[in-house]
Amino acid sequence: MREVYLDNSATTRVCDTALSETMEVMRENxxxxxxxxxxxxxxxxxxxxxxxxxxxxxxxxxxxxxFTSGGTQSNNIAILGSAAARRHLGNKIITTSIxxxxxxxxxxxxxxxxxxxxxxxxxxxxxxSLSKLASEIDKxxxxxxxxxxxxxxxSFIDISKIKKIIxxxxxxxxxxxxxxxxxxxxxxxxxxxxxxxxxxxxHKIHGPKGVGALYVSKGLRIExxxxxxGQESGLIPGTEPMPAIAGFRGAVIELMKNKNSxxxxxxxxxxxxxxxxxxxxxxxxxxQNAISNILNIxxxxxxxxxxxxxxxxHGIYVSNGxxxxxxxxxxxxxxxxxxxxxxxxxxxISFSRFNTKEDIDYFIKYLNEGINKLIKF
Amino acid sequence: xxxxILIKIGEVVLKGLNKRSFEHKLINDxxxxxxxxxxxxxxxxxxxxxxxxxxxxxxIDDILPxxxxxxxxxxxxxxxxxxKNLDDIKQTIVESLGDILGSxxxxxxxxxxxxxxxxxxxxEISKEIGWFILQKFPNLKVNVHNPDITVTVEIxxxxxxxxxxxxxxxxxxxxxxxxxxxxxxxxxIDSPVAAFMMAKRGIKLTAVHFASPPYTSxxxxxxxxxxxxxxxxxxxxxxxxxxxxxxxxxxxxKVCPEEFFTLIMRRIMMNISEKIALxxxxxxxxxxxxxxxxxxxxxxxxxxxxxxxxxxxxxPLIGMDKEEIITISKRIGTYDISIQPxxxxxxxxxxxxxxxxPKKEQVETAESKENWDILIEDALQNLNxxxxxx
Numbered sequence: 137m138r139e140v141y142l143d144n145s146a147t148t149r150v151c152d153t154a155l156s157e158t159m160e161v162m163r164e165n166x167x168x169x170x171x172x173x174x175x176x177x178x179x180x181x182x183x184x185x186x187x188x189x190x191x192x193x194x195x196x197x198x199x200x201x202x203f204t205s206g207g208t209q210s211n212n213i214a215i216l217g218s219a220a221a222r223r224h225l226g227n228k229i230i231t232t233s234i235x236x237x238x239x240x241x242x243x244x245x246x247x248x249x250x251x252x253x254x255x256x257x258x259x260x261x262x263x264x265s266l267s268k269l270a271s272e273i274d275k276x277x278x279x280x281x282x283x284x285x286x287x288x289x290x291s292f293i294d295i296s297k298i299k300k301i302i303x304x305x306x307x308x309x310x311x312x313x314x315x316x317x318x319x320x321x322x323x324x325x326x327x328x329x330x331x332x333x334x335x336x337x338x339h340k341i342h343g344p345k346g347v348g349a350l351y352v353s354k355g356l357r358i359e360x361x362x363x364x365x366g367q368e369s370g371l372i373p374g375t376e377p378m379p380a381i382a383g384f385r386g387a388v389i390e391l392m393k394n395k396n397s398x399x400x401x402x403x404x405x406x407x408x409x410x411x412x413x414x415x416x417x418x419x420x421x422x423x424q425n426a427i428s429n430i431l432n433i434x435x436x437x438x439x440x441x442x443x444x445x446x447x448x449x450h451g452i453y454v455s456n457g458x459x460x461x462x463x464x465x466x467x468x469x470x471x472x473x474x475x476x477x478x479x480x481x482x483x484x485i486s487f488s489r490f491n492t493k494e495d496i497d498y499f500i501k502y503l504n505e506g507i508n509k510l511i512k513f
Numbered sequence: 514x515x516x517x518i519l520i521k522i523g524e525v526v527l528k529g530l531n532k533r534s535f536e537h538k539l540i541n542d543x544x545x546x547x548x549x550x551x552x553x554x555x556x557x558x559x560x561x562x563x564x565x566x567x568x569x570x571x572x573i574d575d576i577l578p579x580x581x582x583x584x585x586x587x588x589x590x591x592x593x594x595x596x597k598n599l600d601d602i603k604q605t606i607v608e609s610l611g612d613i614l615g616s617x618x619x620x621x622x623x624x625x626x627x628x629x630x631x632x633x634x635x636x637e638i639s640k641e642i643g644w645f646i647l648q649k650f651p652n653l654k655v656n657v658h659n660p661d662i663t664v665t666v667e668i669x670x671x672x673x674x675x676x677x678x679x680x681x682x683x684x685x686x687x688x689x690x691x692x693x694x695x696x697x698x699x700x701x702i703d704s705p706v707a708a709f710m711m712a713k714r715g716i717k718l719t720a721v722h723f724a725s726p727p728y729t730s731x732x733x734x735x736x737x738x739x740x741x742x743x744x745x746x747x748x749x750x751x752x753x754x755x756x757x758x759x760x761x762x763x764x765x766x767k768v769c770p771e772e773f774f775t776l777i778m779r780r781i782m783m784n785i786s787e788k789i790a791l792x793x794x795x796x797x798x799x800x801x802x803x804x805x806x807x808x809x810x811x812x813x814x815x816x817x818x819x820x821x822x823x824x825x826x827x828x829p830l831i832g833m834d835k836e837e838i839i840t841i842s843k844r845i846g847t848y849d850i851s852i853q854p855x856x857x858x859x860x861x862x863x864x865x866x867x868x869x870x871p872k873k874e875q876v877e878t879a880e881s882k883e884n885w886d887i888l889i890e891d892a893l894q895n896l897n898x899x900x901x902x903x
Contacts, residue, residue: 444730445729445730506727
């Protein structure tokens, strides 16, 4: 059976360079970067190299990159750590109601500690209004955490304008962005875009699972939330997962080589949208200007889970809502005001550079078959 | 001093002439469970089973969790075995619990003499041992109503046993001592509890699960397997039949009136289960129905589903509240698995307004619009079998 993997926002297939870099570290360069001997120094050199590669990709200094276990850990450390370190400056935090759960749960924790958290609501296209944001920023605001690209519908925020607003408002706020779905897909330039902290994950860009990174602008203080042997400047203690970190670097190297992959994904997205538009039981939930990697749709009166299972039985893998919120109605689709019956029938298709137009034809063929065959609710 | 496990057997004691065969099943169940942990001597005498490690490598701690799951035992305790004379008994008490006795405030001694040839009566033993403990541990006072610790001395044929309290066992009858029956299992909270309760009465279980992909997911099947693995910790091996049910459910949806969807579905499920059960040598079906819990479990609805089969249907939860069922499911460890949110065959195509007081004739008329035999035969030809090992 043919396999068509269209769930690349959940995770991706590891690319060849990531695989070979990982293997090399596991087989040959297996030292502990903290060891004093040559084997340790070699591992440390590799670690430095990985840091440089990731740093270069987002235009920062390698000392500003901290390797983490992935997006969730990056978000937790950035939010909880910076709030703790900036408590003396103010009490207000601004975020949105459509963040990933690793941001929302961390915010709930801060609320319990007495912080005032403001959740900005998106419009029906998933967009966060900059003027609303501006009106919330004040002198007591210490942190703004906004998702670069939304993981369920692919809407994104114009991050580069925010730093200016903060400065005009004369606010001590720093800007964190959860860029897990943006990293490697839209241009990220932390210096030009005025970003103070940025969360990344390797397995969304064809790297291995279990590794990610947090960019923290030089001079910014973060209270550690984990304690141990002092690795990663004390922020993420524990022996570095070198095979995964090396794989992360491999994935970034391949990204840099495949400069036109976003254009290809854009074409595939357009092709898919065009074919979907022919079927009047399909509703497209992603806004017109969403990132081309993510396409959220609803299929009239067919439950998400049923359609996902049906496609899965034909080797086509899509997501029934966000893979992390099994069983619950999506908070993102609810926030953009989608009626319940459309939420219950939503599926997320997410593309990668490995997908082809033939994949889309195959997907559309079975989607249509499902629409004709499956019993409606 | 030897540490052993002392097991009191439950209802089996009350059996008449076939008591032997029940005891035999119970002992075999224990032996099979502990076999892989080392070498142990399992002896039955005077309605009490003692398990004695035969080597230093065979420990009591290793086997205790699995022994606790044996069906048919009313209580179990760790005990210390010694010779039947007072000096040995006293010495064993000091050796086994001396340090703890030294830190408590009150105690009581209970003596039981099932070896009637022993030269002292139970009250005499209690008095003697109690006096000894009082002298040896000046910190202790006697409290017969609410003591910190109860020291029990049992004089049995095989020796003297000293134990400190006992734990309740699962109860019921020995594993697979009452014949075979088939449980209809969905993945919810109720059916695993029903399966456990009948296993506890000595039923050897066969399980039937209905899968309707793509309306139900592979994870729903995984969930049922996990649930049965929990049950099998008590009941032993279970053969699971997964019935492909999609075509039948789609057909019900197409040809039957909506208000009867669930009832007709349940009647067909019972019918298929009965066929599987007969083939597997089962004499009854088991369901997790509880009277009035949902529309398909009203008295009228149960009358309608019951008459779809000729085999007896056991419904051990029929008179229980949801709370009571949940309590048992938490105790046997199935609750956390049951509450995982996956669609199962019972939640697919649920009618908006199901008939709560259906008449048998109405359902039969609605059902007769279609010849189900071909679809049922097709499902039976494509059963998926999973072995659930203890």
